Amino acid sequence: MNYRSSWMTEELDVFRDQFRKFLGKDLAPHAEAWRHQKLVDRSAWRALGEMGALLPSVPQIYGGLGATFAYDAAVIEDIESVVPEATAGVSVHSGIVAHYILNYGSEEQKLRWLPKMATGEFIGAIAMTEPGTGSDLQAVRTTARKQGNSYVINGQKTFITSGQTADLIIVVARTGGPGAKGLSLIVLEADGNEGFRRGRNLDKIGLHASDTSELFFQNTAFKLAERKTEAMIARVFIDWCVERLIAGELDTVTASMAKWWCSQKQVETADECLQLHGGYGYMQEYPISRMFVDARIQKIYGGTNEIMKLVIAQSL
Numbered sequence: 001m002n003y004r005s006s007w008m009t010e011e012l013d014v015f016r017d018q019f020r021k022f023l024g025k026d027l028a029p030h031a032e033a034w035r036h037q038k039l040v041d042r043s044a045w046r047a048l049g050e051m052g053a054l055l056p057s058v059p060q061i062y063g064g065l066g067a068t069f070a071y072d073a074a075v076i077e078d079i080e081s082v083v084p085e086a087t088a089g090v091s092v093h094s095g096i097v098a099h100y101i102l103n104y105g106s107e108e109q110k111l112r113w114l115p116k117m118a119t120g121e122f123i124g125a126i127a128m129t130e131p132g133t134g135s136d137l138q139a140v141r142t143t144a145r146k147q148g149n150s151y152v153i154n155g156q157k158t159f160i161t162s163g164q165t166a167d168l169i170i171v172v173a174r175t176g177g178p179g180a181k182g183l184s185l186i187v188l189e190a191d192g193n194e195g196f197r198r199g200r201n202l203d204k205i206g207l208h209a210s211d212t213s214e215l216f217f218q219n220t221a222f223k224l225a226e227r228k229t230e231a232m233i234a235r236v237f238i239d240w241c242v243e244r245l246i247a248g249e250l251d252t253v254t255a256s257m258a259k260w261w262c263s264q265k266q267v268e269t270a271d272e273c274l275q276l277h278g279g280y281g282y283m284q285e286y287p288i289s290r291m292f293v294d295a296r297i298q299k300i301y302g303g304t305n306e307i308m309k310l311v312i313a314q315s316l
């Protein structure tokens, strides 16, 4: 068939000629290995970056070629025909993630992220889908809460292309009320982000070289910081009670305060820490499961916590 797309140019012909040769010689020989390992090597991303094949339609000041969408279309068409193993990841990276940043990012964000995406140093992903929330995106349950200059994200995503390898993830999260208006796009740099965890590389029936993953965002560091603070407060209060007891000065009301508050915090802390472990926390072999069960009785024996509060109330 003698058909030529209307958007093709002679300049693009020259680029594609080189690009196809590169794909066939440098990337295609690795495709089988990528299918087995269920992801595309990072070195391939770098090589695509060197060829100018990542972010071609992004302006040059942000590391792109400053070309038209014709280059985006040509690159994806050639990758798909020579090494289809790389199509999904590159489409999301160049076609979606880069353009969200280009269109909605601040100047500082564009300069920080786009050049690294153009060289393949950073791989981009977009995390919209959640277990139970696919087509109906307005129902997204992942939340992002502002804390100082950043956001704290809590929730879970699934089916995320490049989820295993992505350095930069645009997360659709709820920052406001219900519906689409309450949703925001939060950019997460994966490296060093303690509350972020990658789940399994999911087993698909096709697109074997494209990693597709579950992602978990848990405000773990903050939760543990809160619990550590409470543990220190409890320690200081208990030490003070011990001092008073030794001095023969501990009264019933203060002792009741110590008993109900510390046992309540023990149960809450064990419950939250078990939750952070997910399903593993429910397995006997994990110490947190025993701490959780053993903690529960503390609110009951030695005088129930309701009785402790009655004692305190009588002193008011």
Ligand SMILES: Cc1cc2nc3c(=O)[nH]c(=O)nc-3n(C[C@H](O)[C@H](O)[C@H](O)COP(=O)(O)OP(=O)(O)OC[C@H]3O[C@@H](n4cnc5c(N)ncnc54)[C@H](O)[C@@H]3O)c2cc1C
Pocket (backbone or CB within 6 Å): 092, 125, 126, 127, 128, 129, 132, 133, 134, 135, 136, 158, 159, 160, 161, 162, 204, 207, 212
């Ligand atoms: C290989 C792969 C890669 C992916 N990559 C990404 C990614 O990078 N980032 C990301 O965020 N997500 C990604 N996804 C998720 C993808 O976007 C969702 O699977 C898709 O949006 C469908 O959502 P769902 O799976 O929850 O199905 P559902 O929304 O539960 O749909 C199930 C069925 O119900 C139908 N349906 C649902 N609602 C309606 C309605 N109102 N009217 C009529 N029919 C309806 C659907 O058409 C479908 O047939 C990926 C998925 C796969 C398989």
